[in-house]
Amino acid sequence: MRPLNLGVIWILCFVATSPAASLAQESGSRSEAVEAVEATTDPENSPETQAPEKAVTAPSEGAKKSPEQARIEMLERIADQLSRRMRTLKEREAALAARESALIEREKTAKEREETVSSLEELMEMREEVVERREQLPPPQSWNGPPAPEIYGRYAAVLDGKTMQFYHKKEAHARVPVASTQKLVTALVICQEGDLDRLVEVPEAVLQIEPTVIGVKPGERYTRREMLTALLVKSGNDIAATLAIDNAGSVEAFAKKMNAYARYIGMTDSHFINPHGLPAEGQYSTARDIAIAAFEAYQVPDIRAMVGTKRYDFVFNDGTVKTLTNTNRLLGGFEGCNGMKTGFTYAAGNCLVCSASVDGKERITVVLKSARPEVSQDSKALLHWSLGLEMLGPMDESLAGQP
Numbered sequence: 391m392r393p394l395n396l397g398v399i400w401i402l403c404f405v406a407t408s409p410a411a412s413l414a415q416e417s418g419s420r421s422e423a424v425e426a427v428e429a430t431t432d433p434e435n436s437p438e439t440q441a442p443e444k445a446v447t448a449p450s451e452g453a454k455k456s457p458e459q460a461r462i463e464m465l466e467r468i469a470d471q472l473s474r475r476m477r478t479l480k481e482r483e484a485a486l487a488a489r490e491s492a493l494i495e496r497e498k499t500a501k502e503r504e505e506t507v508s509s510l511e512e513l514m515e516m517r518e519e520v521v522e523r524r525e526q527l528p529p530p531q532s533w534n535g536p537p538a539p540e541i542y543g544r545y546a547a548v549l550d551g552k553t554m555q556f557y558h559k560k561e562a563h564a565r566v567p568v569a570s571t572q573k574l575v576t577a578l579v580i581c582q583e584g585d586l587d588r589l590v591e592v593p594e595a596v597l598q599i600e601p602t603v604i605g606v607k608p609g610e611r612y613t614r615r616e617m618l619t620a621l622l623v624k625s626g627n628d629i630a631a632t633l634a635i636d637n638a639g640s641v642e643a644f645a646k647k648m649n650a651y652a653r654y655i656g657m658t659d660s661h662f663i664n665p666h667g668l669p670a671e672g673q674y675s676t677a678r679d680i681a682i683a684a685f686e687a688y689q690v691p692d693i694r695a696m697v698g699t700k701r702y703d704f705v706f707n708d709g710t711v712k713t714l715t716n717t718n719r720l721l722g723g724f725e726g727c728n729g730m731k732t733g734f735t736y737a738a739g740n741c742l743v744c745s746a747s748v749d750g751k752e753r754i755t756v757v758l759k760s761a762r763p764e765v766s767q768d769s770k771a772l773l774h775w776s777l778g779l780e781m782l783g784p785m786d787e788s789l790a791g792q793p
Contacts, residue, residue, distance in 0.1 A: 517654050530555040532786075535779040541768035543760035544739075547681040548776045551688050551745060551752025555785075557776050562677040565659055568758060569667045569733030570602075570625045571741050572675060574683045575648050575657075576665040577618060577693050580633050582651065586615040586692060590636040596628040599666070603628040604714070610707045615692070620704050622696040624714035625732065630666035641665065652679070655686050669737050681756045684730055684743045688754060697729030697745075719766050720744050724773060730754070740765040746773045753777055 455463075530553050538548070538558040546560040556562075580586075592610045596603075604626035606612065614633065621629040634644035641664055648662040657679035663670035687693045700721050702714045717732040726748035733741035739759040746753050755772040757765055 520655055524554065528553045529784040531784060532782040533557070533779045534782055536775070539771040539775050541757065541760070541771060542764035543757035543768045545677040545756075545758040546768070546772065547677040547756045548772050549681050549685060549754050551685065551747070551754050554682075554685050556678075556681070557779065558772070559678060562681070562756075563659060565674040565676055566758060567667075567669060567673065567735060567738035568675045568680055569735045569738035569741050571680050571731050571733040571743050571756070571758075572648075572660075572662060572667045572683075573621060573625065573630060573665070573733075574680070574687045574693075574731050574743065575652060575660075575662065576630055576633065576644075577622060577696075578655075578683065578686055578690070579644070579647050579651050580614060580618055580637060581690050581692055583637060586618065587613050590614055590617060590632060592628075592632050593635045595635060595641070596631055599628045599631045602626060604704060605712065606632065606706070612707075616704065618692075619696045619699065619702055620714060622693065622731065623699050623702045623716050625717055627666040627668060630664075634665040652683070656682050667733055667735070667738075669735055677756045677758050680743060680758070681754060684745065684754045684756065687730065688745055688752070694729065697731060718742070718744070720769060720773075723766070724770055726777070727773070742766065742769050744769040744773060746777065748777050751777050 531550075538560075541560070543560075545562060545564055545566060546558065547556060547562040548558040549556045589611045590613070592606045592608050592612070594608045596606060596608060602625055604620050604624060606617075606626075606628055614636075617629045617633055620626050621633065631641060634641050638644035638647055644665055645662050648665065649660070652660045652662065657675070660675040660679045661672060662675075663673040667673075687697070697718075698721065700716050702716075704712045704714055706712065718727075718730070720727040720742075721729075724744075724746065726746040727744060728747055729745040730743045732743075740762050741758045741760070742756075742765045744755045744757075753773055753776045755769050755776070757768045757772070760768050
């Protein structure tokens with residue numbers, strides 16, 4: 391057998407002991423060293439291939455290692471060392487990845503905390519505003535009149551549009567789906583930001599919204615005022631999604647703003663997942679809370695004008711005009727009715743929020759989980775009853791209670 395060349399042995403020793411700058415260099419050095427060794431011992435390249443084959447006898451115990459055995463042992467040591475270095479490198483890479491992941495998570499947590507603090511500060515400011523405004527409301531009134539009428543709807547609430555005084559509640563604290571009546575909260579959030587004449591571009595997401603749509607298409611542009619009017623007159627779900635994404639960047643982010651605003655105005659039993667009221671797990675409100683939202687909406691001139699609009703000509707970007715008829719049948723069907731919002735899903739049933747103004751009296755009614763045409767009849771009965779109450783004068787504050 392041909393002995394190893396001294397130059398090859400030196401290369402092997404260098405590969406085995408030198409600190410490689412990287413795993414790739416180590417692997418390359420090993421590969422080159424192995425190829426060099428194999429080239430010197432390859433039977434096809436060796437002069438001995440021309441010589442007759444000689445019998446090889448096994449060395450006796452205690453005999454010196456042959457060059458071939460020494461070569462094999464050296465290669466094994468090299469392979470073992472490279473394997474250890476490869477494991478070390480992988481461990482370092484894993485540790486680095488873990489540190490980077492931890493850093494990203496800390497940054498995310500810090501950002502969420504900042505957003506939470508900012509949201510709380512904003513909530514505190516808004517809460518102070520609403521408290522100051524409500525302190526200026528006329529005092530609740532003592533009143534006289536018959537009991538509230540029996541209605542078909544399972545949940546209901548009646549309150550004063552000026553004083554925010556509740557006259558009647560029927561299971562008003564039960565958490566239930568409220569369908570499109572929650573669009574009143576959507577409208578309040580949009581109006582809170584203002585700039586209603588700003589143009590809004592319709593996003594691709596509207597193609598996934600159903601079933602009630604106005605028909606706007608991705609890329610079209612309309613003012614917030616146009617879209618908000620279409621939302622409150624005809625209850626377009628595609629409009630709700632467009633306004634939400636324009637306002638907060640996504641439906642999910644807008645729902646967070648809805649929930650913050652709801653807490654700010656005193657809606658203590660509501661949680662919203664979307665801006666339109668389509669069924670969603672974990673989404674609910676109450677007759678009481680929707681009545682509070684309706685009261686707030688009633689104080690906003692822009693919203694009050696929109697919910698009282700019987701017909702609205704929506705002009706598409708291509709010039710096509712679509713006449714939208716208000717879904718609230720009590721507009722024109724009950725004297726003094728001036729709004730507000732309808733709603734329907736199979737889970738929520740037929741829902742109706744109504745407002746009316748007669749002889750200086752302002753009333754707001756909420757009926758949930760009713761049917762058609764009972765929901766209109768329920769609302770008429772509650773409006774007629776509440777408008778007929780005899781006001782006796784300011785109520786004793788100790789008897790006024792909480793909404």
